[in-house]
Amino acid sequence: LAEEYQGKVKFCKVNSKDNRRLVVELKVMALPTFLFYKGGDVVAKLVGQEATKENIMAKLQELAG
Numbered sequence: 001l002a003e004e005y006q007g008k009v010k011f012c013k014v015n016s017k018d019n020r021r022l023v024v025e026l027k028v029m030a031l032p033t034f035l036f037y038k039g040g041d042v043v044a045k046l047v048g049q050e051a052t053k054e055n056i057m058a059k060l061q062e063l064a065g
Contacts, residue, residue: 001056008064036063 002011036044
């Protein structure tokens with residue numbers, strides 16, 4: 001997906017084990033968790049089983065067009 005949306009969307013990953021403070025701050029309660037940011041704010045979130053490739057693509061289409 002990062003290649004497909006190159007130039008439109010920036011994908012980042014965080015090691016939850018090494019960044020516990022950030023995980024708590026973002027209220028990540030399950031893995032995987034995908035947070036979608038726009039303008040510096042979280043505008044959507046997919047957690048656990050709902051974080052499928054299809055759902056991620058649908059959310060990206062909704063948010064980025």
